[in-house]
Amino acid sequence: MGFGGQAEVAYVQSLFRAYYQKGYSNPYIPPQMERREYGYMLFGQRTMVRHLSLKDPSQLLDLLKNVAPAHVYRSAAIYHYPSAPMEEKGWIGADLIFDIDADHLETPCKASHDFRLCTSCGLRVSSDRCSGCGSDQLEDVKWVCDICLEGARAELIKLLEFMEVDLGIRRESMVVSFSGNRGYHLAVYDERFLGLGREERQEIVEYLTGANMDPSLHGLEAGLEPGEGPDYSDHGWRGRIARQSYTILSRLARGDEKTVKALEGLLGHRIVQSLKTSEDFWRERPRWDLLGGRAETRAKALKALVALSVESEKTHIDTVVTTDIHRLLRMADTLNGKTGLKASTIPVERVEEYDPLREAVAIPAHPETRIRIAYAPRFRLGEEEYGPYSDEEAKLPAFAASYLICRGVARLAERRR
Ligand SMILES: [Zn+2]
Ligand SMILES: [Zn+2]
Incomplete structure (x- = not known):
């Protein structure tokens, strides 16, 4: 939310809170939840609150409703003492996790939809200095489109085949989720993989990526x-x-x-x-x-x-994620504060047909909200397409308004401070 202030934080947070109060039904809960570490980030803040432990789903729900965080995380690992400092947690094992992000793929669309904004005045900029106010405080905004997401899906499908066919992992052990932004996550909870250390996970990574192959x-x-x-x-x-x-x-x-x-x-x-x-x-x-x-x-x-x-x-996975046995990963079925979209779990058999830009919309259309948009390429969300917008006001459904505010390219039009 590079472009937002307190009013924007309050607006988006109230939508998130409403989701956790009403829409967060039957969410994914990781196995052995009481042995995991949890963390979250608040809107407009850069530090993570972590080393939390939660006994049961109702404690998680209370936290989400009360705090309404921008991002929610849980550990891949299970620990004897999840809320203790890192070196005293007592690592027992960890899910085998994978992160696929369109950001790391060479998709042809990036040049057409990524752009740069001046964080002082909100103007779209094409050089190293804002032509409007002269500021050099610029932010590169990475956009996402269907081509990006199709690229990520293709990688996910390859990864799932490696999992099922090459490693013999059963579908019931795999939890696939949309990241809520540009990619997909896979968490495998399987007794045979739980105890693997960093080196063994590195070997799996090398197998999946064809690295150092003889x-x-x-x-x-x-x-x-x-x-x-x-x-x-x-x-x-x-x-x-x-x-x-x-x-x-x-x-x-x-x-x-x-x-x-x-x-x-x-x-x-x-x-x-x-x-x-x-x-x-x-x-x-x-x-x-x-x-x-x-x-x-x-x-x-x-x-x-x-x-x-x-x-x-080969699969294009973020190799660092898989080998980090203490990693916190986004909690499936919570909202992603960079978009307001839901990091939805996806049944493995639905991966090919899943439409993130429609199915991950979890914030309602109401109230329609008038926002001031610095810049946004044309985008699809829910059943409709919006934009492009350039330095203009528009009245949008709450899920689209919050999407642009979370992406840091819009603010509320009527400022009530
Ligand atoms: Zn400027
Ligand atoms: Zn794209």
């Missing part, structure tokens, strides 16, 4: 004979690389521009030309022995296919 350990090396090497039906990375390599060769045969460019970047024009007919031989099973003519070419082509396959099949 292809020869997956049967991928130069000089393979017919019938050798990973097959399409193989488990884990072997099958992933085989299937994706075939996809790449098919795209190349069709002359797909992006694929040609990516391969040429690694192999040069001549070798890529010689691979154009490889798809024909790959239909039944991968023919790692039939990738261009000479042995040297084959070795190079194999290496390139592996590199591109890994790049496309």
